[in-house]
Amino acid sequence: MKKNYRIWIYLSLVIAIIATIGPFIWMFLTSIKTYEEAIKIPPSILPEITQWINYKIVLDKFPFIQLYFNTFVVVLGVVVGQIIVSSLxxxxxxxxxxxxKKILFVIVLSLLMIPGQIFLIPHYNIMIALKSTNTLRALIIPGLFNVFGVFLLRQFFMGIPKELDEAAMIDGCNRFQIYYKIIMPLAKPGLVALAIVTSLNTWKSLMWPIIVNRSMEKMTLSAGLAFLIGEHTTYYEQVMAGAVISVLPMIVIFIFFQKQIVEGIASTGIKG
Incomplete structure (x- = not known):
């Protein structure tokens, strides 16, 4: 009975793995196909003719160095801002x-139920007022506060014994000193998890960068690659090649920091 149970568990895990990495494999295989193969119905899994030139075409079409720079600047700014604001x-x-306090926390959490698209117009009006449209600032400022980050770190902080605060106060520490000398170092797994999740979400953000910025020089990777979608014809093999180039850094980061992500998310359930 136990053996059959394990077989079903392993089978479920294999199916989950295939469902997870399948799209990435399909994206890569499509990126090295010809246009005819990319749009063929029924689709073929393996390319009949390997065409690596799709990557060269995409690299020639777009200023990838500028797009990567913009994306890294925006991700760094949002991550640092969220860690500071959300942790406080x-x-x-x-x-x-x-x-x-409890009522205010419930109100803050209720923002999670509101679709993010509702905030696009207010955010855009704020950027106009700040004269920040078509700048990298416009991509950073709206992302400085995140309800999920507040909830994640609040749950993590509640798992840290309050006796440490009391001991620090006896030694003469004020609230702010307790925050950055005791709480923040002990909450490192939660901070790392928030930083990685925020990086992934910011990296793949598409709608807001397209709305608030107009020039390619101020675009991030995901927004810049959206221009590969043509009005009349879309070369899907080039779209997939661009997607592979843009997603590789995030895959590498996730592979190296997946342990911290799991630890940080799991720790939120220690104390509610």
């Missing part, structure tokens, strides 16, 4: 006592 808010909800 999470520390307040986890450690400080103030009127209506």
């Amino acid at each position: 808010a999470a520390y307040a909800f986890a450690r400080l006592e103030f009127p209506f």
